[in-house]
Protein backbone atom coordinates (compact mmCIF):
# COMPACT_ATOMS: atom_id res chain seq x y z
CA UNK A 1 0.00 0.00 0.00
CA UNK A 2 2.91 2.30 0.76
CA UNK A 3 4.26 1.61 -2.77
CA UNK A 4 0.81 2.36 -4.23
CA UNK A 5 0.84 5.59 -2.27
CA UNK A 6 4.25 6.57 -3.72
CA UNK A 7 3.24 5.43 -7.23
CA UNK A 8 0.01 7.46 -7.15
CA UNK A 9 1.86 10.57 -6.04
CA UNK A 10 4.57 10.09 -8.66
CA UNK A 11 2.36 9.29 -11.65
CA UNK A 12 -0.80 11.29 -11.09
CA UNK A 13 -1.08 15.00 -10.48
CA UNK A 14 -1.81 14.42 -6.79
CA UNK A 15 0.46 15.72 -4.05
CA UNK A 16 0.95 13.61 -0.93
CA UNK A 17 -0.81 16.28 1.17
CA UNK A 18 -3.84 15.99 -1.15
CA UNK A 19 -3.79 12.23 -0.78
CA UNK A 20 -3.84 12.78 2.97
CA UNK A 21 -6.82 15.10 2.52
CA UNK A 22 -8.56 12.39 0.44
CA UNK A 23 -7.88 9.87 3.19
CA UNK A 24 -9.26 12.22 5.84
CA UNK A 25 -12.39 12.92 3.79
CA UNK A 26 -12.95 9.21 3.23
CA UNK A 27 -12.58 8.61 6.98
CA UNK A 28 -15.05 11.39 7.80
CA UNK A 29 -17.59 10.12 5.25
CA UNK A 30 -17.67 6.79 7.02
CA UNK A 31 -17.47 8.28 10.54
CA UNK A 32 -20.45 10.66 10.13
CA UNK A 33 -22.68 7.75 9.05
CA UNK A 34 -22.25 6.31 12.56
CA UNK A 35 -21.76 9.51 14.53
CA UNK A 36 -24.16 12.08 13.13
CA UNK A 37 -24.74 13.95 16.42
CA UNK A 38 -22.64 17.10 15.88
CA UNK A 39 -22.81 18.07 19.57
CA UNK A 40 -20.88 15.04 20.85
CA UNK A 41 -17.47 15.66 22.38
CA UNK A 42 -14.77 14.23 20.13
CA UNK A 43 -11.11 13.93 21.17
CA UNK A 44 -8.67 13.37 18.31
CA UNK A 45 -5.28 12.00 19.40
CA UNK A 46 -2.62 12.75 16.80
CA UNK A 47 0.90 11.39 16.60
CA UNK A 48 3.43 13.36 14.58
CA UNK A 49 3.71 11.10 11.53
CA UNK A 50 1.28 10.83 8.61
CA UNK A 51 -1.28 9.01 10.74
CA UNK A 52 -1.34 12.06 12.99
CA UNK A 53 -1.47 14.25 9.87
CA UNK A 54 -4.65 12.41 8.88
CA UNK A 55 -6.02 13.09 12.36
CA UNK A 56 -5.46 16.84 11.98
CA UNK A 57 -7.10 16.87 8.54
CA UNK A 58 -10.04 14.92 9.99
CA UNK A 59 -10.37 17.57 12.71
CA UNK A 60 -10.69 20.48 10.30
CA UNK A 61 -13.11 18.57 8.04
CA UNK A 62 -15.35 17.68 11.00
CA UNK A 63 -15.30 21.31 12.17
CA UNK A 64 -16.28 22.45 8.66
CA UNK A 65 -19.17 19.97 8.83
CA UNK A 66 -20.48 21.64 11.98
CA UNK A 67 -19.12 19.34 14.69
CA UNK A 68 -18.99 21.70 17.67
CA UNK A 69 -16.86 19.92 20.25
CA UNK A 70 -13.65 18.84 18.59
CA UNK A 71 -10.47 18.83 20.63
CA UNK A 72 -7.12 17.84 19.17
CA UNK A 73 -4.37 16.33 21.35
CA UNK A 74 -0.90 16.28 19.86
CA UNK A 75 1.17 13.42 21.23
CA UNK A 76 4.48 15.13 21.76
CA UNK A 77 6.65 12.17 22.70
CA UNK A 78 9.13 12.78 19.88
CA UNK A 79 10.63 15.81 18.13
CA UNK A 80 10.42 14.14 14.70
CA UNK A 81 7.41 15.05 12.56
CA UNK A 82 6.39 14.30 8.98
CA UNK A 83 6.13 17.10 6.40
CA UNK A 84 2.42 16.55 5.83
CA UNK A 85 1.79 16.49 9.58
CA UNK A 86 3.53 19.90 9.76
CA UNK A 87 1.37 21.31 6.93
CA UNK A 88 -1.83 20.15 8.60
CA UNK A 89 -0.68 21.44 11.97
CA UNK A 90 -0.26 24.87 10.38
CA UNK A 91 -3.74 24.56 8.82
CA UNK A 92 -5.41 23.59 12.09
CA UNK A 93 -3.64 26.47 13.88
CA UNK A 94 -5.50 28.81 11.55
CA UNK A 95 -8.88 27.44 12.73
CA UNK A 96 -10.67 27.89 16.05
CA UNK A 97 -10.04 24.25 16.98
CA UNK A 98 -8.94 23.60 20.60
CA UNK A 99 -5.48 22.07 20.55
CA UNK A 100 -3.43 20.63 23.40
CA UNK A 101 -0.04 19.03 23.70
CA UNK A 102 0.37 15.76 25.56
CA UNK A 103 3.93 15.71 26.84
CA UNK A 104 3.33 13.01 29.40
CA UNK A 105 0.74 10.29 29.71
CA UNK A 106 -0.78 11.69 32.89
CA UNK A 107 -2.05 14.71 30.90
CA UNK A 108 -4.68 12.43 29.37
CA UNK A 109 -6.36 11.58 32.68
CA UNK A 110 -8.32 14.81 32.76
CA UNK A 111 -9.79 14.51 29.28
CA UNK A 112 -13.57 14.50 29.05
CA UNK A 113 -14.98 13.11 25.82
CA UNK A 114 -17.69 10.92 24.29
CA UNK A 115 -15.70 9.65 21.33
CA UNK A 116 -12.00 9.18 20.65
CA UNK A 117 -10.38 9.23 17.23
CA UNK A 118 -7.05 7.39 17.38
CA UNK A 119 -4.52 8.85 14.93
CA UNK A 120 -1.41 8.29 17.05
CA UNK A 121 0.45 5.62 15.06
CA UNK A 122 -0.74 3.95 11.88
CA UNK A 123 0.87 1.67 9.36
CA UNK A 124 4.29 3.18 10.15
CA UNK A 125 4.44 1.06 13.33
CA UNK A 126 7.80 -0.69 13.19
CA UNK A 127 8.19 -2.14 16.69
CA UNK A 128 5.83 -3.18 19.50
CA UNK A 129 4.59 -0.35 21.70
CA UNK A 130 6.57 0.34 24.82
CA UNK A 131 7.13 3.12 27.36
CA UNK A 132 4.95 6.20 27.08
CA UNK A 133 3.13 4.97 23.93
CA UNK A 134 2.14 1.74 25.64
CA UNK A 135 0.99 3.60 28.78
CA UNK A 136 -0.98 6.02 26.63
CA UNK A 137 -2.73 3.15 24.83
CA UNK A 138 -3.66 1.58 28.18
CA UNK A 139 -4.93 4.89 29.47
CA UNK A 140 -7.09 5.43 26.40
CA UNK A 141 -8.49 1.90 26.78
CA UNK A 142 -9.20 2.61 30.44
CA UNK A 143 -11.37 5.61 29.51
CA UNK A 144 -13.90 3.14 28.06
CA UNK A 145 -14.96 5.41 25.21
CA UNK A 146 -15.97 4.53 21.69
CA UNK A 147 -12.70 4.62 19.74
CA UNK A 148 -12.47 5.01 15.96
CA UNK A 149 -9.02 4.19 14.63
CA UNK A 150 -7.60 5.96 11.59
CA UNK A 151 -6.31 3.26 9.24
CA UNK A 152 -5.29 0.89 12.08
CA UNK A 153 -5.48 1.06 15.88
CA UNK A 154 -2.25 2.37 17.45
CA UNK A 155 -0.03 -0.62 18.20
CA UNK A 156 -1.62 -2.96 15.65
CA UNK A 157 0.73 -4.40 13.04
CA UNK A 158 -0.88 -4.36 9.61
CA UNK A 159 0.97 -7.53 8.67
CA UNK A 160 3.38 -10.01 10.22
CA UNK A 161 3.04 -11.98 13.43
CA UNK A 162 0.98 -10.16 16.04
CA UNK A 163 2.53 -10.09 19.53
CA UNK A 164 0.87 -12.59 21.87
CA UNK A 165 -0.44 -9.95 24.26
CA UNK A 166 -1.84 -7.03 22.33
CA UNK A 167 -0.97 -3.83 24.19
CA UNK A 168 -2.27 -1.22 21.77
CA UNK A 169 -5.43 0.86 21.52
CA UNK A 170 -8.66 -1.16 21.43
CA UNK A 171 -10.94 0.32 18.83
CA UNK A 172 -14.65 -0.01 18.25
CA UNK A 173 -14.00 0.42 14.54
CA UNK A 174 -10.95 0.81 12.34
CA UNK A 175 -11.58 2.82 9.19
CA UNK A 176 -8.75 1.74 6.95
CA UNK A 177 -7.53 3.10 3.66
CA UNK A 178 -8.03 1.57 0.20
CA UNK A 179 -7.34 -2.06 1.08
CA UNK A 180 -7.93 -4.09 4.25
CA UNK A 181 -4.77 -4.96 6.17
CA UNK A 182 -3.98 -8.69 6.10
CA UNK A 183 -4.01 -8.98 9.88
CA UNK A 184 -7.64 -7.83 10.05
CA UNK A 185 -8.55 -11.25 8.64
CA UNK A 186 -7.07 -13.18 11.55
CA UNK A 187 -8.96 -13.80 14.80
CA UNK A 188 -6.21 -12.11 16.85
CA UNK A 189 -7.30 -8.76 15.37
CA UNK A 190 -10.44 -8.99 17.52
CA UNK A 191 -8.24 -7.77 20.43
CA UNK A 192 -7.50 -4.58 18.51
CA UNK A 193 -10.81 -3.72 16.85
CA UNK A 194 -14.40 -4.94 16.94
CA UNK A 195 -14.81 -4.27 13.24
CA UNK A 196 -13.16 -2.66 10.27
CA UNK A 197 -14.32 -0.82 7.19
CA UNK A 198 -12.31 -0.13 4.07
CA UNK A 199 -12.67 3.26 2.39
CA UNK A 200 -11.30 4.36 -0.99
CA UNK A 201 -8.84 7.24 -0.96
CA UNK A 202 -8.02 7.46 -4.68
CA UNK A 203 -4.84 5.39 -4.87
CA UNK A 204 -4.03 4.10 -8.35
CA UNK A 205 -6.24 0.97 -8.65
CA UNK A 206 -4.47 -0.42 -11.74
CA UNK A 207 -1.19 -0.23 -9.89
CA UNK A 208 -2.62 -2.01 -6.84
CA UNK A 209 -4.17 -4.74 -9.02
CA UNK A 210 -0.86 -5.28 -10.83
CA UNK A 211 1.31 -5.25 -7.72
CA UNK A 212 2.56 -8.74 -6.99
CA UNK A 213 0.85 -9.73 -3.77
CA UNK A 214 0.42 -13.23 -2.45
CA UNK A 215 -2.86 -12.28 -0.79
CA UNK A 216 -5.99 -11.21 -2.60
CA UNK A 217 -9.58 -10.77 -1.62
CA UNK A 218 -12.23 -12.75 -3.50
CA UNK A 219 -14.77 -10.32 -4.95
CA UNK A 220 -18.18 -10.80 -6.54
CA UNK A 221 -16.76 -9.80 -9.93
CA UNK A 222 -14.29 -12.72 -9.71
CA UNK A 223 -17.20 -15.11 -9.29
CA UNK A 224 -19.10 -13.44 -12.14
CA UNK A 225 -16.16 -14.10 -14.43
CA UNK A 226 -16.02 -17.80 -13.55
CA UNK A 227 -19.69 -18.75 -13.44
CA UNK A 228 -21.02 -20.39 -16.60
CA UNK A 229 -24.69 -20.41 -17.66
CA UNK A 230 -26.53 -23.71 -18.20
CA UNK A 231 -26.91 -23.90 -21.97
CA UNK A 232 -29.74 -25.22 -24.19
CA UNK A 233 -29.62 -28.94 -25.02
CA UNK A 234 -27.46 -29.77 -22.01
CA UNK A 235 -28.50 -32.72 -19.85
CA UNK A 236 -27.57 -34.36 -16.56
CA UNK A 237 -24.49 -35.86 -18.17
CA UNK A 238 -23.21 -32.37 -18.96
CA UNK A 239 -23.11 -31.43 -15.30
CA UNK A 240 -21.13 -34.36 -14.00
CA UNK A 241 -21.50 -37.09 -11.43
CA UNK A 242 -20.43 -36.35 -7.85
CA UNK A 243 -19.74 -38.99 -5.22
CA UNK A 244 -19.81 -38.12 -1.54
CA UNK A 245 -18.42 -40.69 0.89
CA UNK A 246 -19.79 -39.66 4.26
CA UNK A 247 -21.83 -40.44 7.37
CA UNK A 248 -22.08 -43.22 9.89
CA UNK A 249 -25.23 -44.24 11.77
CA UNK A 250 -24.92 -41.47 14.38
CA UNK A 251 -23.64 -38.77 12.00
CA UNK A 252 -25.87 -39.39 9.00
CA UNK A 253 -26.84 -35.70 9.14
CA UNK A 254 -23.37 -34.69 7.97
CA UNK A 255 -23.78 -36.87 4.87
CA UNK A 256 -27.28 -35.55 4.17
CA UNK A 257 -26.16 -31.92 4.50
CA UNK A 258 -23.24 -32.44 2.18
CA UNK A 259 -25.33 -34.28 -0.39
CA UNK A 260 -28.07 -31.66 -0.23
CA UNK A 261 -25.52 -28.87 -0.86
CA UNK A 262 -24.12 -30.77 -3.85
CA UNK A 263 -27.63 -31.22 -5.26
CA UNK A 264 -28.48 -27.53 -4.86
CA UNK A 265 -25.15 -26.53 -6.46
CA UNK A 266 -26.21 -28.29 -9.63
CA UNK A 267 -24.23 -31.52 -10.10
CA UNK A 268 -25.94 -33.59 -12.84
CA UNK A 269 -25.94 -36.72 -10.69
CA UNK A 270 -25.13 -37.18 -7.03
CA UNK A 271 -24.33 -40.45 -5.31
CA UNK A 272 -23.99 -40.79 -1.56
CA UNK A 273 -21.81 -43.56 -0.21
CA UNK A 274 -23.32 -44.07 3.24
CA UNK A 275 -24.03 -46.94 5.66
CA UNK A 276 -27.09 -49.10 4.88
CA UNK A 277 -28.89 -47.71 7.94
CA UNK A 278 -28.98 -44.26 6.36
CA UNK A 279 -30.72 -45.27 3.14
CA UNK A 280 -34.26 -44.62 4.35
CA UNK A 281 -33.35 -41.14 5.56
CA UNK A 282 -31.61 -40.39 2.26
CA UNK A 283 -34.39 -41.72 0.05
CA UNK A 284 -37.05 -39.93 2.05
CA UNK A 285 -35.36 -36.55 2.14
CA UNK A 286 -33.61 -36.51 -1.25
CA UNK A 287 -35.08 -38.92 -3.77
CA UNK A 288 -32.88 -37.37 -6.48
CA UNK A 289 -29.75 -38.83 -4.91
CA UNK A 290 -28.42 -42.33 -5.60
CA UNK A 291 -26.79 -44.46 -2.95
CA UNK A 292 -23.92 -46.87 -2.52
CA UNK A 293 -24.23 -48.73 0.74
CA UNK A 294 -20.88 -48.62 2.48
CA UNK A 295 -21.49 -51.90 4.31
CA UNK A 296 -21.20 -53.62 0.95
CA UNK A 297 -18.68 -51.32 -0.72
CA UNK A 298 -15.57 -50.94 1.35
CA UNK A 299 -13.84 -49.97 -1.89
CA UNK A 300 -15.32 -47.68 -4.52
CA UNK A 301 -15.56 -49.63 -7.77
CA UNK A 302 -14.38 -47.63 -10.75
CA UNK A 303 -13.87 -44.22 -9.10
CA UNK A 304 -12.97 -42.80 -12.53
CA UNK A 305 -16.67 -42.78 -13.43
CA UNK A 306 -17.19 -39.84 -11.05
CA UNK A 307 -16.13 -36.37 -12.10
CA UNK A 308 -15.74 -35.36 -8.46
CA UNK A 309 -15.34 -37.23 -5.20
CA UNK A 310 -15.54 -35.91 -1.64
CA UNK A 311 -14.76 -37.94 1.44
CA UNK A 312 -15.06 -37.19 5.11
CA UNK A 313 -18.19 -35.50 6.52
CA UNK A 314 -19.35 -37.56 9.52
CA UNK A 315 -17.31 -40.51 8.22
CA UNK A 316 -15.73 -41.67 11.49
CA UNK A 317 -12.17 -42.81 11.97
CA UNK A 318 -11.85 -46.58 11.51
CA UNK A 319 -9.58 -49.10 9.80
CA UNK A 320 -12.18 -49.64 7.04
CA UNK A 321 -12.42 -45.91 6.35
CA UNK A 322 -8.65 -45.62 6.38
CA UNK A 323 -8.51 -48.33 3.68
CA UNK A 324 -11.25 -46.60 1.72
CA UNK A 325 -9.39 -43.29 1.80
CA UNK A 326 -6.13 -44.99 0.86
CA UNK A 327 -7.76 -46.68 -2.14
CA UNK A 328 -9.32 -43.43 -3.32
CA UNK A 329 -5.96 -41.64 -3.05
CA UNK A 330 -4.37 -44.49 -5.01
CA UNK A 331 -6.99 -44.05 -7.76
CA UNK A 332 -5.30 -40.71 -8.54
CA UNK A 333 -8.62 -38.89 -8.71
CA UNK A 334 -8.36 -35.38 -7.25
CA UNK A 335 -10.44 -35.56 -4.07
CA UNK A 336 -12.10 -33.16 -1.68
CA UNK A 337 -10.92 -34.34 1.73
CA UNK A 338 -12.80 -33.06 4.79
CA UNK A 339 -13.49 -33.78 8.47
CA UNK A 340 -12.72 -37.37 9.55
CA UNK A 341 -10.88 -38.09 6.33
CA UNK A 342 -8.51 -35.28 7.38
CA UNK A 343 -8.21 -36.85 10.83
CA UNK A 344 -7.27 -40.15 9.18
CA UNK A 345 -4.67 -38.30 7.08
CA UNK A 346 -3.25 -36.72 10.23
CA UNK A 347 -2.61 -40.24 11.58
CA UNK A 348 -1.32 -41.46 8.21
CA UNK A 349 1.16 -38.77 7.23
CA UNK A 350 2.67 -41.23 4.70
CA UNK A 351 -0.44 -40.68 2.54
CA UNK A 352 0.18 -36.95 2.26
CA UNK A 353 2.90 -37.28 -0.36
CA UNK A 354 0.61 -39.55 -2.40
CA UNK A 355 -2.19 -36.99 -2.78
CA UNK A 356 -3.02 -36.32 -6.41
CA UNK A 357 -2.25 -32.82 -7.66
CA UNK A 358 -5.07 -30.35 -6.96
CA UNK A 359 -6.57 -32.43 -4.18
CA UNK A 360 -8.56 -30.12 -1.92
CA UNK A 361 -8.13 -30.25 1.87
CA UNK A 362 -10.74 -28.33 3.86
CA UNK A 363 -9.58 -28.22 7.50
CA UNK A 364 -10.89 -26.02 10.28
CA UNK A 365 -8.26 -24.77 12.73
CA UNK A 366 -8.12 -27.97 14.83
CA UNK A 367 -8.00 -30.28 11.84
CA UNK A 368 -5.29 -28.07 10.35
CA UNK A 369 -3.12 -28.24 13.47
CA UNK A 370 -3.64 -32.02 13.68
CA UNK A 371 -2.36 -32.29 10.11
CA UNK A 372 0.50 -29.82 10.23
CA UNK A 373 1.37 -29.30 13.91
CA UNK A 374 0.31 -26.84 16.60
CA UNK A 375 0.46 -23.13 15.74
CA UNK A 376 0.35 -20.30 18.23
CA UNK A 377 -0.72 -17.58 15.79
CA UNK A 378 -2.79 -17.35 12.65
CA UNK A 379 -0.02 -15.55 10.79
CA UNK A 380 2.23 -18.54 11.41
CA UNK A 381 -0.58 -20.99 10.53
CA UNK A 382 -1.19 -19.25 7.21
CA UNK A 383 2.52 -19.35 6.37
CA UNK A 384 2.45 -23.12 6.97
CA UNK A 385 -0.71 -23.50 4.87
CA UNK A 386 0.93 -21.64 1.98
CA UNK A 387 4.10 -23.72 2.18
CA UNK A 388 2.20 -27.03 2.44
CA UNK A 389 -0.12 -26.15 -0.46
CA UNK A 390 2.97 -25.47 -2.60
CA UNK A 391 4.86 -28.52 -1.39
CA UNK A 392 1.95 -30.99 -1.71
CA UNK A 393 0.52 -29.25 -4.84
CA UNK A 394 -2.86 -29.25 -3.09
CA UNK A 395 -5.44 -26.59 -2.34
CA UNK A 396 -5.78 -25.95 1.38
CA UNK A 397 -9.04 -24.32 2.43
CA UNK A 398 -8.31 -23.06 5.93
CA UNK A 399 -11.80 -22.42 7.32
CA UNK A 400 -12.48 -19.48 9.56
CA UNK A 401 -14.64 -16.35 9.77
CA UNK A 402 -12.57 -15.31 6.73
CA UNK A 403 -11.67 -18.56 4.99
CA UNK A 404 -8.17 -18.60 3.49
CA UNK A 405 -7.78 -20.48 0.24
CA UNK A 406 -4.12 -21.45 -0.24
CA UNK A 407 -3.26 -22.49 -3.79
CA UNK A 408 -0.35 -24.59 -5.06
CA UNK A 409 1.14 -21.46 -6.71
CA UNK A 410 1.62 -19.79 -3.32
CA UNK A 411 -1.31 -17.37 -3.66
CA UNK A 412 -3.82 -16.96 -0.87
CA UNK A 413 -7.39 -15.94 -1.70
CA UNK A 414 -9.30 -14.51 1.24
CA UNK A 415 -13.03 -15.07 1.28
CA UNK A 416 -14.90 -12.06 2.67
CA UNK A 417 -18.42 -13.52 2.94
CA UNK A 418 -19.99 -15.31 5.91
CA UNK A 419 -20.83 -14.31 9.46
CA UNK A 420 -21.05 -15.62 13.05
CA UNK A 421 -24.71 -16.68 12.60
CA UNK A 422 -23.18 -19.53 10.58
CA UNK A 423 -21.13 -20.83 13.51
CA UNK A 424 -23.05 -24.08 13.93
CA UNK A 425 -22.29 -27.75 13.29
CA UNK A 426 -22.73 -29.02 9.76
CA UNK A 427 -21.72 -25.79 8.02
CA UNK A 428 -18.42 -27.25 6.81
CA UNK A 429 -20.22 -30.35 5.48
CA UNK A 430 -22.30 -28.02 3.33
CA UNK A 431 -19.17 -26.28 2.02
CA UNK A 432 -17.72 -29.66 1.00
CA UNK A 433 -20.93 -30.49 -0.87
CA UNK A 434 -20.79 -27.21 -2.77
CA UNK A 435 -17.13 -27.66 -3.74
CA UNK A 436 -17.72 -31.18 -5.07
CA UNK A 437 -20.89 -30.00 -6.83
CA UNK A 438 -18.93 -27.33 -8.74
CA UNK A 439 -16.07 -29.69 -9.62
CA UNK A 440 -18.60 -32.16 -11.05
CA UNK A 441 -19.72 -29.33 -13.34
CA UNK A 442 -16.16 -29.08 -14.69
CA UNK A 443 -15.01 -26.00 -12.87
CA UNK A 444 -11.31 -26.23 -12.08
CA UNK A 445 -10.55 -27.07 -8.45
CA UNK A 446 -9.41 -23.53 -7.61
CA UNK A 447 -12.46 -22.00 -9.34
CA UNK A 448 -14.74 -24.46 -7.53
CA UNK A 449 -13.24 -23.62 -4.14
CA UNK A 450 -13.41 -19.88 -4.66
CA UNK A 451 -17.02 -19.99 -5.84
CA UNK A 452 -18.03 -22.42 -3.10
CA UNK A 453 -16.59 -20.34 -0.25
CA UNK A 454 -18.01 -17.09 -1.61
CA UNK A 455 -21.50 -18.42 -2.31
CA UNK A 456 -21.65 -20.44 0.94
CA UNK A 457 -20.88 -17.24 2.88
CA UNK A 458 -23.21 -15.14 0.74
CA UNK A 459 -26.07 -17.56 1.42
CA UNK A 460 -25.28 -17.30 5.13
CA UNK A 461 -25.20 -13.49 4.93
CA UNK A 462 -28.59 -13.39 3.19
CA UNK A 463 -30.17 -15.67 5.79
CA UNK A 464 -28.54 -13.83 8.71
CA UNK A 465 -30.39 -10.65 7.75
CA UNK A 466 -33.57 -12.25 9.07
CA UNK A 467 -32.29 -14.83 11.53
CA UNK A 468 -30.21 -14.87 14.71
CA UNK A 469 -28.71 -18.19 13.69
CA UNK A 470 -28.48 -19.78 10.28
CA UNK A 471 -28.69 -23.56 10.06
CA UNK A 472 -26.50 -25.60 7.75
CA UNK A 473 -29.58 -27.13 6.07
CA UNK A 474 -30.96 -23.68 5.27
CA UNK A 475 -27.63 -22.63 3.71
CA UNK A 476 -27.59 -25.78 1.55
CA UNK A 477 -31.13 -25.05 0.31
CA UNK A 478 -30.25 -21.42 -0.43
CA UNK A 479 -27.26 -22.17 -2.70
CA UNK A 480 -29.14 -22.45 -5.98
CA UNK A 481 -30.84 -19.06 -5.39
CA UNK A 482 -27.50 -17.41 -4.63
CA UNK A 483 -25.97 -18.81 -7.82
CA UNK A 484 -28.97 -17.53 -9.76
CA UNK A 485 -28.64 -14.10 -8.15
CA UNK A 486 -25.05 -13.82 -9.39
CA UNK A 487 -26.01 -15.22 -12.80
CA UNK A 488 -28.77 -12.58 -13.13
CA UNK A 489 -26.38 -9.79 -12.20
CA UNK A 490 -24.06 -10.91 -15.04
CA UNK A 491 -26.94 -10.81 -17.52
CA UNK A 492 -27.78 -7.19 -16.64
Ligand SMILES: NC(=O)C1=CN([C@@H]2O[C@H](COP(=O)(O)OP(=O)(O)OC[C@H]3O[C@@H](n4cnc5c(N)ncnc54)[C@H](OP(=O)(O)O)[C@@H]3O)[C@@H](O)[C@H]2O)[C@@H](O)CC1
Nearest residue numbers: 005020023049050051121122123124125126127128129151
Ligand atom coordinates in the same frame (compact mmCIF):
# COMPACT_ATOMS: atom_id res chain seq x y z
N1 LIG B 1 -0.06 4.63 2.49
C1 LIG B 1 -1.26 5.14 2.29
O1 LIG B 1 -2.02 4.57 1.59
C2 LIG B 1 -1.62 6.40 2.96
C3 LIG B 1 -1.28 6.58 4.30
N2 LIG B 1 -1.72 7.60 5.04
C4 LIG B 1 -1.51 7.60 6.48
O2 LIG B 1 -0.15 7.46 6.81
C5 LIG B 1 -0.01 6.50 7.86
C6 LIG B 1 1.38 6.01 7.92
O3 LIG B 1 2.15 7.15 8.27
P1 LIG B 1 3.72 7.11 8.61
O4 LIG B 1 4.40 6.25 7.62
O5 LIG B 1 4.18 8.51 8.71
O6 LIG B 1 3.75 6.40 9.99
P2 LIG B 1 2.91 6.56 11.35
O7 LIG B 1 2.06 5.38 11.50
O8 LIG B 1 2.23 7.89 11.41
O9 LIG B 1 4.09 6.52 12.44
C7 LIG B 1 4.98 7.60 12.58
C8 LIG B 1 6.31 7.18 13.11
O10 LIG B 1 6.20 6.57 14.39
C9 LIG B 1 7.41 5.86 14.68
N3 LIG B 1 7.09 4.58 15.32
C10 LIG B 1 6.84 3.39 14.76
N4 LIG B 1 6.58 2.46 15.66
C11 LIG B 1 6.67 3.07 16.87
C12 LIG B 1 6.51 2.62 18.20
N5 LIG B 1 6.20 1.35 18.50
N6 LIG B 1 6.69 3.51 19.19
C13 LIG B 1 7.00 4.80 18.91
N7 LIG B 1 7.16 5.28 17.66
C14 LIG B 1 7.00 4.43 16.65
C15 LIG B 1 8.10 5.65 13.36
O11 LIG B 1 9.22 6.47 13.33
P3 LIG B 1 10.72 5.83 13.40
O12 LIG B 1 10.73 4.89 14.56
O13 LIG B 1 10.91 5.12 12.11
O14 LIG B 1 11.62 7.02 13.58
C16 LIG B 1 7.00 6.09 12.34
O15 LIG B 1 7.52 6.55 11.15
C17 LIG B 1 -1.09 5.50 7.55
O16 LIG B 1 -1.43 4.67 8.63
C18 LIG B 1 -2.23 6.44 7.16
O17 LIG B 1 -2.91 6.89 8.31
C19 LIG B 1 -2.61 8.61 4.41
O18 LIG B 1 -2.35 9.88 4.94
C20 LIG B 1 -2.42 8.73 2.92
C21 LIG B 1 -2.38 7.44 2.20
Ligand SMILES: Nc1ncnc2c1ncn2[C@@H]1O[C@H](COP(=O)(O)OP(=O)(O)O)[C@@H](O)[C@H]1O
Nearest residue numbers: 364399400401418419420423425426427428429
Ligand atom coordinates in the same frame (compact mmCIF):
# COMPACT_ATOMS: atom_id res chain seq x y z
N1 LIG C 1 -18.10 -16.70 12.32
C1 LIG C 1 -18.14 -17.23 11.08
N2 LIG C 1 -18.12 -16.44 10.01
C2 LIG C 1 -18.12 -16.95 8.77
N3 LIG C 1 -18.15 -18.27 8.50
C3 LIG C 1 -18.17 -19.10 9.53
C4 LIG C 1 -18.18 -18.64 10.88
N4 LIG C 1 -18.19 -19.72 11.69
C5 LIG C 1 -18.19 -20.80 10.88
N5 LIG C 1 -18.18 -20.43 9.58
C6 LIG C 1 -18.09 -21.29 8.40
O1 LIG C 1 -18.74 -22.53 8.68
C7 LIG C 1 -17.92 -23.64 8.27
C8 LIG C 1 -17.57 -24.45 9.50
O2 LIG C 1 -16.83 -25.57 9.12
P1 LIG C 1 -16.58 -26.82 10.08
O3 LIG C 1 -16.03 -26.33 11.38
O4 LIG C 1 -15.80 -27.82 9.32
O5 LIG C 1 -18.07 -27.30 10.30
P2 LIG C 1 -18.68 -28.76 10.53
O6 LIG C 1 -17.53 -29.70 10.77
O7 LIG C 1 -19.56 -28.62 11.73
O8 LIG C 1 -19.44 -29.07 9.29
C9 LIG C 1 -16.72 -23.03 7.56
O9 LIG C 1 -16.94 -22.96 6.18
C10 LIG C 1 -16.62 -21.63 8.15
O10 LIG C 1 -16.00 -20.72 7.29
